[in-house]
Amino acid sequence: MSPTWYLFLAIILFAIGASTVLTRRSAVLSLMGVEIMLSSANLVFITFGRLQGSAHGQVIAFFIMVVAAAEVVVGLAIIVSIFRARGTTSVDDVDLLKN
Numbered sequence: 001m002s003p004t005w006y007l008f009l010a011i012i013l014f015a016i017g018a019s020t021v022l023t024r025r026s027a028v029l030s031l032m033g034v035e036i037m038l039s040s041a042n043l044v045f046i047t048f049g050r051l052q053g054s055a056h057g058q059v060i061a062f063f064i065m066v067v068a069a070a071e072v073v074v075g076l077a078i079i080v081s082i083f084r085a086r087g088t089t090s091v092d093d094v095d096l097l098k099n
Contacts (some may be wrong), residue, residue, distance in 0.1 A: 003047050003048075003050075003051055004046040006044075007044065007045060007047060008045065009040075010040040010041075010043040010044045011040070013036055013037070013039060013040035013043065014036075014037050014040040014041075015051045016033075016036055017034065017035070017036030017037035017039075017040065018037060019031040019033075019037065020033030021033035021034065021037070022035060025068070025090045025091050025092055026089050026090060026091070027075075027082070027089045027091055028076075028079060028089055029080075030091060031071075031072065031075050031076070032043070034071070035068060035072070037068075038064055038065075038068045041062040041064060042064050042065065043059075045057040045060045046058055046061050047066070049061075053086045062088070
């Protein structure tokens, strides 16, 4: 299979993730959009690593997955604390720093 198809899939995944982040008002859905964008970046790194015949793309993708897991843990902890304080996970209603 041609690498062009993998890159095309990565572009589609990144566009879906970016549109999710920009259009949804729920913080949980925004985090899911960010995860989709990170997965598309992983696909690009692995594709180019395979084209060059090295494992560097897979190593970088592994570190991206570790950072994404940490981002999910911290993000969900923040969302849960905001939900307990405000009762909503809407991004528009969060203004905790203004008080």
